[in-house]
Amino acid sequence: MTTIAYLGMGTMGSGMAANLARAGHTVTAWNRSPKTSDVLSKAGLTVTTDLSAALAGAEVVIYCLSDDAAVEDLVFGAHRLLDHVPAGALVIDMSTIDPKTSAHERDAFEDKGHSFLDAPVFGTKGEAEGGGLWVVVGGEKAVFEQALSLLDVVSETVHYMGAGGNGTAMKIVGNLLVASQLQALGEALTLAKKAGLDLADVQGVLDVTDFRTPIYSGVGPGAQAGDYTVNFALNLMLKDAKLIQDFANRLGSPVPTAQIAQKYIEESIRQGHGELNASALILAIAAEAGVNLAE
Numbered sequence: 001m002t003t004i005a006y007l008g009m010g011t012m013g014s015g016m017a018a019n020l021a022r023a024g025h026t027v028t029a030w031n032r033s034p035k036t037s038d039v040l041s042k043a044g045l046t047v048t049t050d051l052s053a054a055l056a057g058a059e060v061v062i063y064c065l066s067d068d069a070a071v072e073d074l075v076f077g078a079h080r081l082l083d084h085v086p087a088g089a090l091v092i093d094m095s096t097i098d099p100k101t102s103a104h105e106r107d108a109f110e111d112k113g114h115s116f117l118d119a120p121v122f123g124t125k126g127e128a129e130g131g132g133l134w135v136v137v138g139g140e141k142a143v144f145e146q147a148l149s150l151l152d153v154v155s156e157t158v159h160y161m162g163a164g165g166n167g168t169a170m171k172i173v174g175n176l177l178v179a180s181q182l183q184a185l186g187e188a189l190t191l192a193k194k195a196g197l198d199l200a201d202v203q204g205v206l207d208v209t210d211f212r213t214p215i216y217s218g219v220g221p222g223a224q225a226g227d228y229t230v231n232f233a234l235n236l237m238l239k240d241a242k243l244i245q246d247f248a249n250r251l252g253s254p255v256p257t258a259q260i261a262q263k264y265i266e267e268s269i270r271q272g273h274g275e276l277n278a279s280a281l282i283l284a285i286a287a288e289a290g291v292n293l294a295e
Contacts, residue, residue, distance in 0.1 A: 004061075005058035007074065
C-alpha cells in the first residue's frame with residue numbers, strides 16, 4: 001500500500017481520496033479551508049489545513065484543483081508545494097488546466113528531482129465517488145506504470161497518451177466534444193419545441209439512433225424536467241470553454257463550437273444559472289427562442 005497526500009477536497013478530489021482510502025492506501029487529505037462531507041467521513045478521512053502535516057511521509061502527492069490559478073497558488077504561490085514535497089515523491093496533477101501551466105509545474109518538479117504526471121479526468125461527481133472516472137495521462141511511460149495501480153482505483157479506464165502534457169491536451173480535446181454535444185442538444189431540443197414536437201418523443205429518437213450519446217440520453221430528460229442538479233457547475237464549464245479556445249488558438253486550430261458555447265454559457269450565467277449544472281447553458285438557448293423546455 002502507498003502513503004498518499006491528496007490535496008484539494010472539492011467534489012472530485014473528495015471522491016478520489018475516499019476511494020483510495022477505501023482501497024487500503026494511507027491517505028492524508030488536505031484542503032485550503034476546513035472541509036467535511038459524508039463522502040470523506042464514510043471513508044474515515046478527516047481533512048487537515050496543515051500542508052506540512054499532509055505531506056509528511058508521502059510517497060505520492062496528488063491534487064485535483066478547480067483551475068490554473070488554484071494550481072499556480074498551490075505549487076508556486078503562498079503554499080509553495082514545490083518546496084515541501086518529500087524527496088523522491090511522485091507528483092500527479094489531475095486538474096483540468098492549460099497545458100502551459102502543466103508544463104510549468106512539470107519542469108519545476110522535475111528540476112527538484114520529482115517524477116510528474118498530468119492525469120486529468122473525465123466524469124463528474126457520480127463517477128468520482130463511484131470510482132468510475134476516465135483518466136488520461138501524460139508523462140514518462142515508466143512513471144505511468146508506477147502510478148497505474150493508484151489510477152485504477154479511481155477510474156473505469158486509464159489511458160496513457162504519451163509524453164508529458166498529452167494528458168492535459170487530451171482533456172481539452174474531450175471537453176470540446178462535451179461542449180459541442182451540450183450545445184447541439186440545446187439547439188435541437190429548442191428547435192423541436194418550436195416546431196411543436198413532443199420532447200418525450202424526440203428523446204425516444206435520440207436514445208436509439210446512430211447519433212445517440214450518453215450526454216444526449218443523460219442530459220435530455222433533465223432539461224425536459226427542468227432539472228439542472230449540479231454535478232459539474234456551469235461556472236467551471238466557462239473556464240473550460242476558454243481553455244479550449246486558448247489552446248486551439250495557439251495551435252492555429254479553429255474551434256467555432258467552443259466560441260458559440262461560451263456565448264450561451266456566459267448568457268446563462270448572467271441569467272443566474274452559474275451554480276447549476278453545466279447543461280444549464282441549454283436554458284440560455286431556449287430563452288433566446290422564447291420557449292421553456294420543461295413546459
